[in-house]
Amino acid sequence: MKVLVTGGLGYIGSHTCVELLQNNYEVIVIDNLSNSEVSVITRIEKITNKKITFYKGDLLNKFDIQQVFQQNEIDAVLHFAASKSVNESVKNPVKYYKNNISSMVNLLEVMEDFNVKKFIFSSSAAVYGSTTQQPISELVDTQAMNPYGQTKVIGEDFLNDLYISDNEWSIVVLRYFNPIGAHESGLLGEQPNGTPNNLMPLITQVASKKRRLLYVFGNDYNTTDGTGVRDYIHVVDLAKGHVSAVQKLLLTHGLHTYNLGTGEGYSVLEIxxxxxxxxxxxxxxxxxxxxxxxxxxxxxxxAKAKEELEWSAERTLEDMCRDSWQWEKALENNILPSRK
Ligand SMILES: NC(=O)c1ccc[n+]([C@@H]2O[C@H](COP(=O)([O-])OP(=O)(O)OC[C@H]3O[C@@H](n4cnc5c(N)ncnc54)[C@H](O)[C@@H]3O)[C@@H](O)[C@H]2O)c1
Structure with a gap:
């Protein structure tokens, strides 16, 4: 079974490539390296002892996508490639609508041309905005609060329309909560460009003294210790969720949406x-x-992912903290090849 992973050298995509290879899928990656580096391939191959086929290409360029489909018989596509910073999306919405929407239009158009109709979409808990319904089930209305979240809502709506137009499509939408952690090998993890937006890379950078201080935004929320509570999920658990989703794709038609989280909330101070x-x-x-x-x-x-995908997160908060720190130390000690 041959799968195309867009953005496969990025944080979540690279961990998913490992799990796919370990489950005997043939993996083809297209990535423009805008937020990753080519050395990730060697590291994925080192962990799995298997090869991936890599295309340096941009989804904004339809020709780059066509080339991949012309040269490979692809069964399914996992679509990670996107820009992902909420803050940047507020400052530069054009970049976000272009990179997250136009590239998806190109990809789905080429997939239609080549009659490949199995698709997994990286969506986000950002589609739920600031809902007060907790825990959040997939039935909660989407109401994104920023351009990044809005691109995910539009992506989901687009897939819904596509499925209505042609129910031979088999589509899984995965709404990730807060992925953190790194691969146990210490060879893969998140490499934020510039100032990180998320809590864990900020914590590891303070721990390694790259950054002097961690700012905790607010301690007067209505939570156990007053700081914000989020659902953090180990990136390897998240990656494994994709293997379950691919298996679902291959067995069914339809459009299915799942939350990928642990169901457990931790406050900033607990982390x-x-x-x-x-x-x-x-x-x-x-x-x-x-x-x-x-x-x-x-x-x-x-619960829905547990029941229908037979998947649930297994790694603990301690695992997430340990693996994140191991990864930061690997970066710090220059054990890994440098960026670009
Ligand atoms: N990391 C999170 O906290 C989080 C949470 C929810 C959803 N998501 C979504 O999951 C997906 C993956 O996130 P990530 O954290 O691995 O991001 P990432 O930035 O680490 O990986 C994205 C990869 O896509 C590539 N890319 C970007 N635009 C491209 C284009 N036009 N053509 C080809 N390649 C392109 C980048 O070079 C990078 O390797 C994204 O769609 C993101 O929106 C991420």
Missing amino acids: INTFEKVNNVNIHYEIVDRRAGDPAVCFANP
């Missing part, structure tokens, strides 16, 4: 304390004002 304890380091932090638009609590009801 900091666990990180300190597991790794025996200190995280210097300061409480500052809330950030506009941040909900107090956001965590998944993952």
Whole structure:
């Protein structure tokens, strides 16, 4: 079974390539390296002892996609390639609508031309906006609060329309909660470009003294310790969820949407304390004002994925903190080949 992974050298895509290869899928990757580096291929191959076929190409260029389909008999596509910073999307919406929507139009158009109709879409809990219904089930209305989240809502609507037009399509939409952690091997992890937007890379950078201080936005929320609560999921668990989703795709038609989260919410202070304890380091932090638009609590009801995909997250918060720190130290010690 041959699968095309767009954005397969990025954070979640690279971990998913490992799981796919370990489950005997043939993996083809297209990535424009805008937020990743080519050395990730060697590291995926080192972990799995298997080869991937790589195309350096941009989904905004239809010819790049056509070439991949002309040269390979592809059974299914996992679509990770996108821009993913909420903050940047507010400052530069054109980039987000272009890279996240136009590239998806190109990809689905080429898939139609080549009669490949199995598709997995990387969506996000950002589609739920600031809903107060917790835990969040897939039935909660979508109401994105920023251009990034809006591109995911549009992507989902587009897939819905596509399926209505032609029900030979088999589509799985996966709404990720907060992926953190890194591969146990220490060879793969998140390599944020510039200032990270998410909590865990900020914590690891403070721990490694790349950054002086961690700002905690608000301690007056209605939560156990006043700091924001989120559903953090180990990236390897998330990657494994994709293998279950591919298996679902191959067995059924239809459009299915699943939350991929643990169903467990942890506060910012719980994350900091666990990180300190597991790794025996200190995280210097300061409480500052809330950030506009941040909900107090956001965590998944993952029951549907458990029932229909027979998948659930297995790794603990301790695993996430340990693996994130191991990865940061590998970056710090220059064990890995440098960026680009
Ligand atoms: N990381 C998260 O917290 C998170 C949460 C929810 C959803 N998601 C979604 O999951 C997907 C993967 O996220 P990630 O964290 O691995 O991001 P990432 O930036 O690490 O990976 C994305 C990859 O896609 C590539 N890419 C981007 N635009 C491209 C284009 N036009 N053509 C070809 N390649 C392109 C980048 O070079 C990169 O390797 C994205 O769609 C993102 O929106 C991520």
